[in-house]
Amino acid sequence: MVENTGNPYRTHQAVVACVLLIAVAAVILLTGYFGLSLMVAAGVLVLAVGLTIAALSHMYSAAPDKFGPSESAYRLIVGAVIALIGAMIVLVGLEVELYVVIAILIIGIAAIGLCATFIGNKTSKY
Secondary structure, three states, X not given: OOOOOOHHHHHHHXXXXXXXXXXXXXXXXXXXXXXXOHHHHHHHHHHHHHHHHHHHHHHOOOOXXXXXXXXXXXXXXXXXXXXXXXXXXXXXXXXXXXXXXXHHHHHHHHHHHHHHHHHHHHHOXX
16 A cells, blocks of 8 residues: 655645535535535535545556555545445435435446456456
8 A cells, every 4th residue: 555655645635635625615606506405515525525536546556455456446446435425415415216316326336346346356466
């Protein structure tokens, strides 16, 4: 895994913090100007954070760890899961039928799991 010190790590965290501020501004616009509910706004915030983590995963090391995925693959998968949770919150806030939300959640988990196995299969040390 990557050592959590030094300028590159701080730069990555600064980028995440800036994108988080932009997401908070978007949430304020959604609730204030467009009049969407706080549940939808919270879902958009979680979705934006997840997409940011997934999109910025390429900035981390792609070398596989001895007993797990690389830092890059780990952050990509975690970002996708967080984005999926945010999308579920948005759907619940928009009052979509519960069975549709559950079906999309199951499909999303399966898709992320498939992608994770393909990513781990290519870069495994053993």
